[in-house]
Amino acid sequence: MASSGDNRAEDAGIDHSVLQRIGNTPLLELRRVVPEDGARILLKLESVNPTGSMKDRMARAMIEAGIRSGRLKPGQRVVEYTGGSTGVSLSLVCAALGFDLSIVTSDAFSAEKRRHMQALGAELTIVPSQGGGMDAALTRNMIAAARQIMEQTDAFWTDQLNNTDQLAAYHAMADEIWAQTHGRIDAFVQCTGTAACIRGVAERLRQLKPDIRIVAVEPAESAVLSGGTSGAHKIEGAGAGFVVPLWRENIADTIIPVSTADAMAMARRLARMEALFAGTSTGANLVAALAVARELGPEATVVTVLCDTGIKYISTPLYRDDEA
Numbered sequence: 001m002a003s004s005g006d007n008r009a010e011d012a013g014i015d016h017s018v019l020q021r022i023g024n025t026p027l028l029e030l031r032r033v034v035p036e037d038g039a040r041i042l043l044k045l046e047s048v049n050p051t052g053s054m055k056d057r058m059a060r061a062m063i064e065a066g067i068r069s070g071r072l073k074p075g076q077r078v079v080e081y082t083g084g085s086t087g088v089s090l091s092l093v094c095a096a097l098g099f100d101l102s103i104v105t106s107d108a109f110s111a112e113k114r115r116h117m118q119a120l121g122a123e124l125t126i127v128p129s130q131g132g133g134m135d136a137a138l139t140r141n142m143i144a145a146a147r148q149i150m151e152q153t154d155a156f157w158t159d160q161l162n163n164t165d166q167l168a169a170y171h172a173m174a175d176e177i178w179a180q181t182h183g184r185i186d187a188f189v190q191c192t193g194t195a196a197c198i199r200g201v202a203e204r205l206r207q208l209k210p211d212i213r214i215v216a217v218e219p220a221e222s223a224v225l226s227g228g229t230s231g232a233h234k235i236e237g238a239g240a241g242f243v244v245p246l247w248r249e250n251i252a253d254t255i256i257p258v259s260t261a262d263a264m265a266m267a268r269r270l271a272r273m274e275a276l277f278a279g280t281s282t283g284a285n286l287v288a289a290l291a292v293a294r295e296l297g298p299e300a301t302v303v304t305v306l307c308d309t310g311i312k313y314i315s316t317p318l319y320r321d322d323e324a
Contacts, residue, residue, distance in 0.1 A: 038293035039300035052309035058166035059089035065165035077155040081142035084113030091120035133232030136241025170200025187213040189304040216252035277310035
């Protein structure tokens with residue numbers, strides 16, 4: 001009779017950690033929202049990751065790099081500030097690997113994300129916002145609270161605004177896109193928060209195709225990368241309100257500001273026309289991708305990202321019937 005160890009060796013198709021489900025997400029061609037005579041638009045479905053977000057990639061990369069380097073020790077607490085998706089992803093990774101986690105977040109972000117983090121065992125500190133909007137002051141207040149927890153508990157701070165360990169996760173995303181398109185990609189479009197995703201993907205794609213066009217997307221209400229003024233917006237996960245440390249001016253060939261209203265309208269349109277349920281940052285991505293597709297024409301291919309699932313935003317104005 002085979003032992004349980006023998007059975008495990010034979011079960012090559014069975015994962016032994018939820019972390020193995022991160023990455024290798026599908027790439028889907030859009031059919032109904034694309035412009036006539038425009039480029040083909042492909043959407044990287046990051047909602048397939050375990051928490052429904054692309055942030056699973058960077059959370060795993062930051063924690064595993066911390067363990068490898070010895071900066072994160074067994075039994076040590078982890079801390080981070082986050083609008084929600086990074087916090088949910090860190091909650092998943094820390095639960096899977098047995099680390100306690102402190103998350104600093106705000107009422108500016110969806111209740112679903114906060115509840116998801118708590119369900120996975122994270123301890124939350126809530127920093128109040130002004131009127132439920134994201135702005136530079138809120139970002140800085142959350143950072144200060146995370147730093148205080150780090151100092152008081154000797155926690156390992158993943159420090160997503162500055163941590164370059166996460167770039168490797170997005171190099172891997174770029175490799176997936178390159179393989180899935182067989183190198184037939186002319187532009188990559190991505191909404192910018194910490195700038196880790198667009199920077200990591202751009203670095204790798206430019207190694208593979210130097211003339212690829214990289215397009216950054218930011219909230220029109222806080223278009224600081226475009227030289228505008230900082231302001232409040234409601235595109236969760238985007239627009240910190242200041243030029244973030246991971247941003248480099250040579251990352252993007254073009255920066256497209258998109259308003260919260262336009263991003264929300266596009267996310268709703270995506271759900272109704274393509275049956276793809278996503279958040280506001282994905283709506284912003286698609287608004288910009290449609291503009292790029294019109295410009296490049298029918299022979300080109302544009303890739304953008306479905307950053308996370310719309311399930312995270314059910315209670316927000318994005319999908320509330322009275323505000324939709």
